[in-house]
Amino acid sequence: MKSLHSTFAIGMLTLGLGLSLTNCAKQEQQDLPYKYQSEVLNLPEQPYNYGNPTLPAHFTTTQERIRQRVTDHGATLGRVLFYDTKLSLNNKTACASCHDQALGFADGKQFSTGFDGGKTSRNASAIINPAASTAFFWDAREDDLKQMVLQPIKNHVEMGMDNFDALEKKLGQLDYYAPLFENAFGSSAVTRERIAEALSQFMTSMVTAQSKFDSSEPGGWGSGNSLVFNDDERAGMEIFFNRGRCANCHNPAADFAFSFENFADIGLDAVPTDIGLGANQQGMNGMFKIPSLRNVALTAPYMHDGRFTTLEQVVNHYSEGIQNSENLNWSLKGDDGTALRMNLTDDEKRQLIAFLHTLTDESFMKDPKYSNPFK
Numbered sequence: 001m002k003s004l005h006s007t008f009a010i011g012m013l014t015l016g017l018g019l020s021l022t023n024c025a026k027q028e029q030q031d032l033p034y035k036y037q038s039e040v041l042n043l044p045e046q047p048y049n050y051g052n053p054t055l056p057a058h059f060t061t062t063q064e065r066i067r068q069r070v071t072d073h074g075a076t077l078g079r080v081l082f083y084d085t086k087l088s089l090n091n092k093t094a095c096a097s098c099h100d101q102a103l104g105f106a107d108g109k110q111f112s113t114g115f116d117g118g119k120t121s122r123n124a125s126a127i128i129n130p131a132a133s134t135a136f137f138w139d140a141r142e143d144d145l146k147q148m149v150l151q152p153i154k155n156h157v158e159m160g161m162d163n164f165d166a167l168e169k170k171l172g173q174l175d176y177y178a179p180l181f182e183n184a185f186g187s188s189a190v191t192r193e194r195i196a197e198a199l200s201q202f203m204t205s206m207v208t209a210q211s212k213f214d215s216s217e218p219g220g221w222g223s224g225n226s227l228v229f230n231d232d233e234r235a236g237m238e239i240f241f242n243r244g245r246c247a248n249c250h251n252p253a254a255d256f257a258f259s260f261e262n263f264a265d266i267g268l269d270a271v272p273t274d275i276g277l278g279a280n281q282q283g284m285n286g287m288f289k290i291p292s293l294r295n296v297a298l299t300a301p302y303m304h305d306g307r308f309t310t311l312e313q314v315v316n317h318y319s320e321g322i323q324n325s326e327n328l329n330w331s332l333k334g335d336d337g338t339a340l341r342m343n344l345t346d347d348e349k350r351q352l353i354a355f356l357h358t359l360t361d362e363s364f365m366k367d368p369k370y371s372n373p374f375k
Contacts (some may be wrong), residue, residue: 038176039050041080041373045159048369050075050205054113059209061255065131070201073183078202080180081195086170087153088115089160095152096372102365104295105206110306114157122274123306126299128292130203132255138288138304139276149199150192155226164192171195208364209214212357214256229358236355239348243342244318248331249290258293258359262367264329267322267339268303276304286327295364297357311353319344 051070055063068261081097095114095117100103105127111119136148154162161167169325171190173176178188185194216228229237242248249266250258263277264353265286278285288304302308322332322339334340344352 016292019094030160033176040375041176042375043076043080043371043373045151047072047076053205053207055209056214058256060213061207062129062131062207066204066207069131070205071184073180074198075088075205076186076202077177077180077184077197078198078200079370080176080373081199082202083374085162086174087159087167090115095149096120098152098158101370101372102298104128104208104298105353106299107260108300110301112158114155115160116157118157120157123301125289125291126295127203128294129205129207129208129209129255129257131205132257132261133290134261139279140289145200145203146196149203150196167195168192184339185350206364206370208361209256210363211294211359211361213359214361232354233358235348236351236353239344239352239359240244240355243348244342244344244352245331246298249329250293259290262290263287264290265325265327266327267328267332268305268307268317270323270325272325274305284324284327293356294359295361297360298365312349312354315344315352318342319349 017122050066050072051074052067053063058304082099085091085094085097098107098112098120100108103126107124110123112120112124113119122243125138130145130373134143136142136145137151142148142151150164152158153167154160154164156162168190172188177190181194182188182192184198193198213229240250249260249262249264251260252258253260263284265276269286275285277289279286296302297311300309300311302311302314308314309337318332319342322328322341324339328339332340
């Protein structure tokens with residue numbers, strides 16, 4: 001029979017070896033943070049480059065903002081959170097449920113379906129280069145991206161998780177989050193502030209910048225496009241920047257976003273049933289955020305209420321359907337002060353739509369670093 005001392009010594013040796021192996025494993029995990037086993041996640045061995053992208057020269061401002069605000073580990077965590085249905089009350093709905101990568105991170109539906117089957121009151125906006133945005137939602141009720149990302153989570157229709165204490169506890173019990181929070185923030189603690197920070201970093205990193213329009217000469221239009229655009233696209237571009245007056249609201253000047261980050265009443269209704277910005281600012285009834293036109297060919301249906309299902313319907317509205325609303329944007333009024341009638345020909349409409357298709361970035365819809373990381 002072994003002595004008690006001998007048994008104790010062997011036990012301590014075994015424990016020591018176990019601790020040593022555990023410490024080695026922990027050290028390896030720190031050195032190679034993505035080399036851990038996960039039953040649910042499919043992440044690369046090294047993080048994707050989120051924080052230091054190489055963008056076209058005409059995206060200087062966007063690139064600088066990303067470098068200031070985004071880390072690879074923070075955006076990686078944000079990517080997992082963005083696609084995780086566990087952020088909803090009943091584990092059925094994720095941010096990605098209403099923002100589909102294949103559709104330019106739009107929904108494809110007039111109104112989105114929430115966690116419990118309810119419908120949203122407005123169309124889900126496409127996610128288009130948030131780094132360049134200064135106001136969010138159709139009615140501009142939020143100007144801070146980190147606050148914006150929490151609103152759908154706690155919304156009683158969308159995701160229903162209005163108790164953030166419960167959300168922190170819930171995510172903290174999921175083993176795949178501990179190393180992700182550790183990598184991003186230095187500890188595994190799950191807090192609402194860190195959730196918001198990681199989600200905002202992931203969204204800030206989303207940049208669509210490889211369209212046919214972007215492959216033209218820096219500046220986006222002019223003689224250089226003769227080497228890129230076909231006849232219809234060039235004619236459509238001329239209409240867009242001149243007769244069609246599109247660029248008055250969808251100007252590429254600011255980092256080529258095709259939006260002035262402004263608000264307008266575009267005469268959808270003579271008397272709007274949804275007052276939009278007017279709910280937050282007196283005298284602004286019927287005004288809504290002007291969306292970016294990047295990837296517009298993929299982000300139907302259109303307008304805050306998703307009333308138009310095709311670009312043809314959108315162009316028809318601007319050509320001959322503008323209503324004399326109270327706050328109708330100045331650029332949509334004729335010389336007599338009433339709703340403008342452009343009366344574009346069928347060929348002009350077709351050419352304008354051809355130009356809008358040049359704003360599609362197919363690579364954005366296929367980029368794996370923005371894709372669903374769950375197996």
